[in-house]
Amino acid sequence: MLIEMKAIQVNQGNASILRDVNLSLDKGSIYGLIGPNGAGKTTTIAAALGLVPVSAGSVRVLGKDPWTESRFVHARTGALPEQSGFYEWMSAEEYLAFFGNLYERPLTRGEIAQRLSQVALAPRPGQRISTFSRGMRQRLGLARALIPEPELIILDEPTNGLDPRGRRELHDILQELAADGIGVLLCTHLLDDVERLCDRIGVLVSGRTVVEGGLADVLSANGLSQRFLVRLSAEAPPDEPHPREASILTGNGGWRIVDVTPAAKPEDVWRKFYDLGWPLVEIKRENTGLEALYLALTEGGTA
Amino acid sequence: MNAVAVIARKEAGDLLRSPRGLSWLLAMAAALSAFSLLLISDAELSLLDNAEAVYGMCAVIMGLGALLAIVMGVDTVAGEKERGSLVPLLIAPVARDRILFGKLAGIAMVWAAMYLLALPYLWAAGGAGQNLAEGLVSLALLGTPVVLGFGFLAMGMGARLGSTRSALMVCLVILLLAASPVILGPSLRQTAVGRIFDWINPLSVALNALDAVIIDSQAVVSQWLHWNLTLLFSGITLWFARDGFYRTAL
Numbered sequence: 001m002l003i004e005m006k007a008i009q010v011n012q013g014n015a016s017i018l019r020d021v022n023l024s025l026d027k028g029s030i031y032g033l034i035g036p037n038g039a040g041k042t043t044t045i046a047a048a049l050g051l052v053p054v055s056a057g058s059v060r061v062l063g064k065d066p067w068t069e070s071r072f073v074h075a076r077t078g079a080l081p082e083q084s085g086f087y088e089w090m091s092a093e094e095y096l097a098f099f100g101n102l103y104e105r106p107l108t109r110g111e112i113a114q115r116l117s118q119v120a121l122a123p124r125p126g127q128r129i130s131t132f133s134r135g136m137r138q139r140l141g142l143a144r145a146l147i148p149e150p151e152l153i154i155l156d157e158p159t160n161g162l163d164p165r166g167r168r169e170l171h172d173i174l175q176e177l178a179a180d181g182i183g184v185l186l187c188t189h190l191l192d193d194v195e196r197l198c199d200r201i202g203v204l205v206s207g208r209t210v211v212e213g214g215l216a217d218v219l220s221a222n223g224l225s226q227r228f229l230v231r232l233s234a235e236a237p238p239d240e241p242h243p244r245e246a247s248i249l250t251g252n253g254g255w256r257i258v259d260v261t262p263a264a265k266p267e268d269v270w271r272k273f274y275d276l277g278w279p280l281v282e283i284k285r286e287n288t289g290l291e292a293l294y295l296a297l298t299e300g301g302t303a
Numbered sequence: 304m305n306a307v308a309v310i311a312r313k314e315a316g317d318l319l320r321s322p323r324g325l326s327w328l329l330a331m332a333a334a335l336s337a338f339s340l341l342l343i344s345d346a347e348l349s350l351l352d353n354a355e356a357v358y359g360m361c362a363v364i365m366g367l368g369a370l371l372a373i374v375m376g377v378d379t380v381a382g383e384k385e386r387g388s389l390v391p392l393l394i395a396p397v398a399r400d401r402i403l404f405g406k407l408a409g410i411a412m413v414w415a416a417m418y419l420l421a422l423p424y425l426w427a428a429g430g431a432g433q434n435l436a437e438g439l440v441s442l443a444l445l446g447t448p449v450v451l452g453f454g455f456l457a458m459g460m461g462a463r464l465g466s467t468r469s470a471l472m473v474c475l476v477i478l479l480l481a482a483s484p485v486i487l488g489p490s491l492r493q494t495a496v497g498r499i500f501d502w503i504n505p506l507s508v509a510l511n512a513l514d515a516v517i518i519d520s521q522a523v524v525s526q527w528l529h530w531n532l533t534l535l536f537s538g539i540t541l542w543f544a545r546d547g548f549y550r551t552a553l
Contacts, residue, residue, distance in 0.1 A: 049394050075396035085387030087313065089321040101309045102395040144391060 001026055001060070002152045002183035003048055008057035010043055010207075017043045019207040021057070023185075025200065027151070030174060030184040032194035032215070035204030036298050041187045042082065044204065045154055048185065049079055062151060075103070078145030082156035082187075084137070088130035092116060092123045092140050099144050107147075119143045120169055134161040142173065153177060154185045159193055171196055191290050201290070203297050210297050215290070219262030222296075224289035226260045230273075231282035243272035262289045306401040307408060310392070314409020318375060318416060327374060331367050331417060335424040338363050342428045357429035357438040358517045362510055364421040364442060366482060368414050368450040369506070373474045375413045376457030379406045380548065381467045389551070403548050407541070410454035414447060434517045441516040441523055445509040448533040452505055453478060455540035462547030481506040505536035 003025040010018040018040045025031040035041050046052045047059055050066030050073055059066060066073040086095060093112050100107035107115070116122065119139040123132070132140065138158060145153055155174075159167045174184055174197055188194060194201060194215070202212040211218055219225070225247075232254045242248055245264035249257040260269050266283075273280055318324035342348050342356050351359070383389040392402055422439075429435045456477065461470040481504050491497045492507075501507045512529035515521045 051390070051393060071396045071398065074394050077394070079391075079394050081387060081390045083387035084391065085383065085389075087316070087321075087388060089316060098309065098313055099391070099395065102306055102392075102397055104396075141391075148396070 002062060003031075003185060004058075004060045005044070005047070006058045008044075008047060008054045008059055010040075010047055010052055011055045012052075017207055018047070020209065021047075021204065021207070022209045022212050023048075023202050024212075025152070025183045025185055027183050028178050028181045029200055030178050030186060030198045032198035032201040033185060033187040033204065034189070034191065034194060034201060034294060039204040039298075040207040041204055042156060043207075045079075045081075045156055045185070045187055048154060049073070049077065075148055076151045078148060078150035078153040080138075080141045080145045080153075080155045080158055082160070084141040086129045086132075086137060086140065088128065090129055091126050092121065092129060092132075092143075093126075095129060095140065096143060096147065099147050103148050105147060105149075115143050115146065116140075118146065119173065135163060135166040138162060138166070138170070142170070150182060152183045152185070154187075156187045157189065158186070159188065159190060167193070191294060195290055203294065205298055211293070216263035219289040219293060222289075222293050224293050225262060226266060226289050227286040228258045228260065228266065229284040229286050230256050230258055230280050231284075232256065233279040233281040236279075237277040241276045243269055243276070245269050246273070257286065306395075306397045307405045310397075310402055310405025311408035311412065314379065314406060315412045317379070317409065318413055323378075324375070327371055328416065328420065331371060332420060334367055335363070335421055339424040339428045352518075353429050354434040354518045354520075357425065357434050358513055360421070360425050360428045361438050361442045361446070361513050361517065364417065364425070365446045365449060365506070365509060365513075366478075368417040368446060369453040369478055370475075371417055372410055372413055372450045372454030373457040373471070373478060376410055376454035376544075377461040377467055377470045377474060379409060379461070380458050380551065381461030381465060381470050384461075384465060384551065385467055393551070399549060400545075403545055406458065406548075407451075407455065407544070410451055410458070411447075413454065414450045417450075418443070418446075434520070437520075437523065438513070438517045441513050441526070444523065444530060445512050445526070445533055448530075448537040449505050449509045452533070452537035452540040455537065455544040459540065459543035459545075459547035462544070462551045465551075478506075502532070505533050508532045508536075 001024055003023055005021055005023040008018055008021045009016065021040065021044055023031070023033070023044065033041050033044065043052060047054055048061055048066060050070035053067050061073045062076055064072050090098065096112050096115060097107055119142050121136060121139040121143065123136065129137070129140065142158070159170055162170060171193070174186070178184055186193065186198060198215055200213065201215050201218060203210050236256070240248060245261045246269050247259050249259055260266050270280060270283060318328070339360065342351065342359060380389065425435065425438065429438065453474070457470065457474045460474055461467065464470045464473070492501055501511065508529050512526040515526060516523050
């Protein structure tokens with residue numbers, strides 16, 4: 001297990017920031033940590049990185065206590081904090097070289113170029129970071145996080161401010177990392193990112209984990225499905241046969257409302273619909289199961 | 304490369320390559336130019352004895368050095384925290400003491416840069432007399448712990464308050480308080496309160512010692528008590544900075 005948090009509590013002064021947080025992340029898994037603003041996501045990350053002490057419960061990262069054995073954890077963990085500042089007067093090459101030296105992994109020019117291309121960042125030679133766009137900064141931050149060749153990578157709102165292409169490219173990078181066996185803890189507001197990438201989720205509300213587990217399991221356990229509105233170009237086939245992963249709730253002329261079970265991939269389900277003779281011409285996502293779950297869980301929470 | 308050296312080099316870059324650091328150096332150069340021009344060209348100030356001119360320049364250099372150390376000291380923790388560049392440092396596999404000492408070395412480099420910057424001005428103001436060498440030595444010996452002490456104080460304050468603006472305000476008030484006996488002149492300093500203040504105030508301790516060496520031509524070694532007091536000040540503020548830095552979280 002790369003991260004294991006059990007009933008952790010974090011206090012700052014008299015304020016209780018985290019009250020009961022549970023989280024478990026394994027190798028090759030992408031974990032989505034979601035919750036409203038002020039729910040304690042950043043503090044949870046800080047606890048995992050050994051930046052704040054835990055007042056109760058236990059945290060193990062790579063099998064160690066990150067507070068007492070922070071150097072062990074930091075040497076094997078990459079992190080991209082939400083507000084990731086840079087030394088504006090440096091170039092991307094100088095920046096990576098600086099952190100390479102700090103991580104005791106001095107990087108040659110070739111290695112720096114290779115790491116920049118890994119995150120699809122190609123600044124002009126000597127271009128100062130002060131001239132970088134938000135997307136370029138995120139990529140540079142990710143390149144920095146990958147310097148230690150980590151077993152675990154922790155990202156706080158990594159797709160904030162990225163354009164659709166940048167987001168998609170970041171998704172691809174994270175999926176490649178997970179395929180290589182790296183565990184990814186992704187803290188985000190964007191449920192779409194979680195649905196695309198994560199196999200496990202945790203929902204934090206007011207410093208407590210209210211739901212934790214495999215994405216499909218969580219949605220199934222809560223009886224939630226992915227809901228779609230589909231448009232037909234002609235009559236539906238007789239008796240309206242449908243795959244067992246889907247159920248047709250209601251129909252109105254050329255429209256149907258279809259629920260797809262949480263564990264099923266919608267594209268596979270639509271293929272089966274075509275095979276059954278359905279003349280689908282338009283599919284519109286009405287509500288994701290995760291969105292419904294999130295809204296239900298966070299109702300009344302800090303937002 | 305050693306982590307302390309890596310961070311110290313970065314800190315030097317913050318001063319010598321960033322627009323903010325360069326602007327501060329430029330402002331310091333302008334202030335030194337203005338003061339040395341006054342010493343040379345003003346009808347009354349130009350009548351000052353050469354030793355008095357060197358002493359005046361040394362006092363100004365130390366004061367400006369302390370001001371620059373405060374600005375850079377606040378920025379190196381609170382400023383970096385506000386800009387979000389501190390966390391990537393804290394999550395590097397480097398002991399906090401090494402990060403801290405790298406940053407402290409950065410403050411020392413700020414003072415070194417200030418000292419080097421001031422040399423031509425000192426020469427311009429007091430190059431004609433015989434007290435310049437004593438002035439340079441005593442400024443290095445006494446100014447270093449005082450300026451570093453103010454830098455450490457600013458680092459610790461920045462780490463505790465977590466806000467550049469608040470930390471800067473508090474440190475500037477402390478610097479002004481420390482400079483007040485110099486501003487208020489000798490009459491207040493002759494009273495019991497003034498004398499006590501003179502002995503607990505690192506700036507006046509250093510200035511009194513500079514006065515004794517440069518103006519009264521006493522030996523530098525005779526000022527060992529003053530020197531120890533300034534070292535004590537930098538030691539206390541170093542502890543303050545270290546304690547604050549260890550409390551720094553996200």
